[in-house]
Amino acid sequence: MASILELHHLQKFYATQKAVSDISFNIEQGSIFGLLGPNGAGKTTLLRMITGIFYPDNGHIMFDGRRFDPINDIIKIGYMPEERGLYKKMKIGEQALYLAQLKGLSKAEAMEKIKFWFKRLEMESWWNKKVEDLSKGMSQKLQFVITVLHEPKLIILDEPFSGLDPVNANLIKDEIYGLAQRGCTIIFSTHRMEQVEEICDHIVLVNLGEKILDGTVGDIKQQFKENKFSIKLKGISAPSNSQAFDILDQKVNAFTVKINEGFSSNDVLQHFIQQGVVIESFNEILPSLNDIFICLVEGTKSVTRAFQPLTE
Structure with missing residues (x-):
C-alpha cells in the first residue's frame, strides 16, 4: 500500500539540545499508526514537524506523494494535541462552526457535518453550553x-482517550476504526500500551530523540518473545521433567514453561503425548507492548545496539 507520510532523516535542535536525531519512517495510507515514547522522547517535536508548526533543521517530509508544504497541506491534516486549544x-x-470554516468548509457544509457528528456522539444538547462548563x-x-x-486525509490524535469513561472511550475507538476503514490515516500517540495493542497496525518507539523500534505490532511481539508457553493438562498436578523445557x-493443572534452546514446541507436546497425558490447552505467551516498552526505554543505550529496527 502507498505511503501517505514519509519522514526522511529528520533532525531538530533546541539551542544545544537534540530533540530529534535522524529519524525516518513511513506511514501507509489507511493505517492506524502508533507513535510511542516516554516523556521527553521527542514525540511532540515530531508531531509538530509533521503538522508544519516546526520546521526540521535537517531532513524532509513527504506527504501524499510529494514534498510536504505546510501552507497548502495543513488543510488535509487534523491535529488533536494533548494540550486542548478551545x-x-x-x-x-x-x-x-467557527473552527470548521477556518478549515475550509462553507457555513452550510460546516453545519451539516457538525450536526452529523453531534448526533453521532450524543452531543446534540450541548450546542449552547460553554467549554468551561464541560x-x-x-x-x-x-x-x-x-x-x-x-x-482530513491524516488525523493526529495525541492521548485521545484522556478523561473519557469506558463507554465514551469505546465510542471514540469505534469512530477511529471507521475513519481508517474509509481511507483516513491515523497517527495515535499515547502512553497507554494496552490501547496501542488493541488499535494500532504499526508502531514506532522513540526515546531520547532516536527511533529504537519500528514494525507491526505482531512482528514486534514475535521479535521479543521468550519461548514461553502456558499448558493446561487434564488430571495432572505435576508434569514429569524433560530436557525440552523448564517449569x-x-x-x-496449569503450567507456564520455557522451552530450552535447541528444542521446539513440538518437542514439548511430544513429551506429554508420550506420557499419555491429555492436553487441554497449549498457548504461546507473547510479551505485552508494555513489557517491551519498559525493557527498551530503561535500557536504551544497550538495546539500540542489540536490536535493529524491523523496518527502515
Whole structure:
C-alpha cells in the first residue's frame, strides 16, 4: 500500500539540545499508526514537524506523494494535541462552526457535518453550553469532532482517550476504526500500551530523540518473545521433567514453561503425548507492548545496539 507520510532523516535542535536525531519512517495510507515514547522522547517535536508548526533543521517530509508544504497541506491534516486549544467562554456550537470554516468548509457544509457528528456522539444538547462548563471527557469529545469534521486525509490524535469513561472511550475507538476503514490515516500517540495493542497496525518507539523500534505490532511481539508457553493438562498436578523445557510457574493443572534452546514446541507436546497425558490447552505467551516498552526505554543505550529496527 502507498505511503501517505514519509519522514526522511529528520533532525531538530533546541539551542544545544537534540530533540530529534535522524529519524525516518513511513506511514501507509489507511493505517492506524502508533507513535510511542516516554516523556521527553521527542514525540511532540515530531508531531509538530509533521503538522508544519516546526520546521526540521535537517531532513524532509513527504506527504501524499510529494514534498510536504505546510501552507497548502495543513488543510488535509487534523491535529488533536494533548494540550486542548478551545475557547473557554465560547458556546460549543458556535466554536465548532467557527473552527470548521477556518478549515475550509462553507457555513452550510460546516453545519451539516457538525450536526452529523453531534448526533453521532450524543452531543446534540450541548450546542449552547460553554467549554468551561464541560467535563474533561466532554471537552475531549468536542475536540475530537473539531479535529475530524473536515474529513482530513491524516488525523493526529495525541492521548485521545484522556478523561473519557469506558463507554465514551469505546465510542471514540469505534469512530477511529471507521475513519481508517474509509481511507483516513491515523497517527495515535499515547502512553497507554494496552490501547496501542488493541488499535494500532504499526508502531514506532522513540526515546531520547532516536527511533529504537519500528514494525507491526505482531512482528514486534514475535521479535521479543521468550519461548514461553502456558499448558493446561487434564488430571495432572505435576508434569514429569524433560530436557525440552523448564517449569516457571504452576497452578493446579496449569503450567507456564520455557522451552530450552535447541528444542521446539513440538518437542514439548511430544513429551506429554508420550506420557499419555491429555492436553487441554497449549498457548504461546507473547510479551505485552508494555513489557517491551519498559525493557527498551530503561535500557536504551544497550538495546539500540542489540536490536535493529524491523523496518527502515
